[in-house]
Amino acid sequence: MEKAVISILGPDRPGIIAAATRILFDDGCNIENVSQTTLQTEFSGIFIVSIPEELTIEALNRHLESALGPLDQHVYVKPLLPGTTSFNTADCERFVIATRGPDQKGLVARITEVISRHGVNVTNLQAIFKGGDKPVDNVMIYEVDVPPDADQSALYSDLRQRAADLGLTISIQHRRIFEAINRV
Numbered sequence: 707m708e709k710a711v712i713s714i715l716g717p718d719r720p721g722i723i724a725a726a727t728r729i730l731f732d733d734g735c736n737i738e739n740v741s742q743t744t745l746q747t748e749f750s751g752i753f754i755v756s757i758p759e760e761l762t763i764e765a766l767n768r769h770l771e772s773a774l775g776p777l778d779q780h781v782y783v784k785p786l787l788p789g790t791t792s793f794n795t796a797d798c799e800r801f802v803i804a805t806r807g808p809d810q811k812g813l814v815a816r817i818t819e820v821i822s823r824h825g826v827n828v829t830n831l832q833a834i835f836k837g838g839d840k841p842v843d844n845v846m847i848y849e850v851d852v853p854p855d856a857d858q859s860a861l862y863s864d865l866r867q868r869a870a871d872l873g874l875t876i877s878i879q880h881r882r883i884f885e886a887i888n889r890v
């Protein structure tokens with residue numbers, strides 16, 4: 707069975723997920739992964755689906771556009787090509803890096819530059835910027851995979867230095883600890 711990646715973007719409103727998943731169901735697709743969020747007033751959804759052999763990527767795209775176009779949504783469907791990634795996550799340790807501080811241009815770029823330099827992969831990023839100098843109003847949370855050969859001490863030291871340079875407070879926790887502390 708072929709797989710497809712579907713992205714849906716547009717103004718947030720009720721019914722987007724219902725319309726998209728109804729088309730996927732009617733077309734015989736199976737949702738394998740989904741990530742959806744609303745950023746300010748914009749809906750953003752990414753689906754990975756398996757599609758039946760008789761359904762083409764083009765037909766699926768047309769069906770989704772037909773259902774979601776009236777909701778002002780933009781749809782992009784592409785095949786998920788089988789293959790391997792150059793980043794093996796099997797032996798990685800998962801950490802959560804959180805920063806707080808005054809809003810300024812380039813915060814995400816400057817923190818992810820340090821993360822990337824150490825060969826660490828960002829798997830999820832949430833950033834909330836409300837502007838101004840109130841540290842509690844500007845938060846970034848990075849979920850990262852740290853490979854076994856990474857020098858964790860150097861990574862932590864470089865991240866703390868970069869955060870200090872940017873006037874940010876930073877916390878770095880193993881994901882299991884983060885989840886235990888932040889359990890609802």
